[in-house]
Amino acid sequence: MAQHFLLSAKARTLSLASILRMSDDQAHAAFVAIRWSANDGEPVCPRCGCLAIYTYAARRIWKCKACNHQFSVTSGTIFASRKLPIRDYLAAIAIFVNAAKGLSALQLGRDLDVQHKTAFVLAHKLREAIGSGQADTTLSGHVEVDGAYFGGHVKQENRKEDRKDRRLAVNQTGKRQVVVVMREREGRTLPFVFRSEDEAVPTIRERVVSGTTVYADEAPGWDALHARFDTKRINHSIAFSDDGACTNQAESYFSRLRRAEWGQHHHISGKYLGAYAREMAWREDTRRQANGTLHGLATAAALSHPVSRMWAGYWQRNQA
Structure with missing residues (x-):
């Protein structure tokens, strides 16, 4: 009998170990390539859409020549005002998509070594991003x-x-x-x-x-x-x-x-x-797609989704 696709090697095109071995520069480059894939990985101002950009040498940020807006790879996205390293977000998305029946915030928090609150909000931000495609x-x-x-x-x-x-x-x-x-x-x-x-x-x-x-x-x-x-x-x-x-x-x-x-x-x-x-x-x-494809889809959804109105500053509003 033919082997189910999800049991085959073709379904495993991404490993968590490969993400955790990334340097900070490699993880940042991966985020840049995914966010601005439509522009061949070249940054675009999230405020005015201008393609003319200054690049800072000392920090991983850019400045728009048209509106002088400074931005990073996560500015204006659901990961805006992030606290964790970018590599941790790539790892979190990999852990999230590899869980066929969903992932609890407790498990995600243990895997990333962060508080339950942090994992809870991060998982819900990912749910909001991947679910936004169903709106229309x-x-x-x-x-x-x-x-x-x-x-x-x-x-x-x-x-x-x-x-x-x-x-x-x-x-x-x-x-x-x-x-x-x-x-x-x-x-x-x-x-x-x-x-x-x-x-x-x-x-x-x-x-x-x-x-x-x-x-x-x-x-x-x-x-x-x-x-x-x-x-x-x-x-x-x-x-x-x-x-x-x-x-x-x-x-x-x-x-x-x-x-x-x-x-x-x-x-x-x-x-x-x-x-x-x-x-x-x-x-x-x-469900029939390789985990590397799922990782790319979830990451692209998160980086194309605006700042969450529900989850930005969730705990500061003392919600439970």
Whole structure:
């Protein structure tokens, strides 16, 4: 039987050891080449876009001849105002993309020898950067739609007579949310977070092109999709697939997200559920690519993403 691509040598085109052996100059040159790849690695002013640049000999910064703005390779990016060496960021991205089921901040902090707070913010900055590519995406062709609920767990009482029916709304915490995924067959994956599945219908109408064939299960929240799309339903109590009608690729996405929750993070706050959902969508869409390619994609996304409005100065605002 043929070997799976991810088990082959072709899937391993980047090693963490090679990054850690880089000198400061080599790591900086790698960042420069990735950030300004469209200009053959030549710096461009992030403020005015001017190509006429002064280079400083004593420090790794540049100055724009047009607007006199001084900038570094991370200025105006999600890594702006960095404290760690550039080599550590390259290593962090390598560790992040090599984790097929996600990476906990605790593990990242141990690998980089930094505080949990530092690793937590860095990982979320990477999630924001790689997830930003989903902002304006629309799907077409054959799209599977499904939802899965996360959070709001109510711990069962010890004694049977004290236990409550956790299915009733009065006995729930109100924190449960549903991740609704729209997944193009052999294409992109778009997740969103809602309070219930039926709330996702307007977003599905907005993100899925008219004329698309939509596949969904028998949940009543998807009944409204028939008015706009050619919708095929599958009753999972009878079969998982019937004459092409299935949501198996959507379920594959939820499998990865569940494994990330159970095996890596153990708990995902509802406040950040969308960020983790978008991360797993990116991982699912790029799962067949070599780790060197993933490292390049994640680094390019981070260096093309502006300063984060959410994570810049996160702990200084005393958020938890």
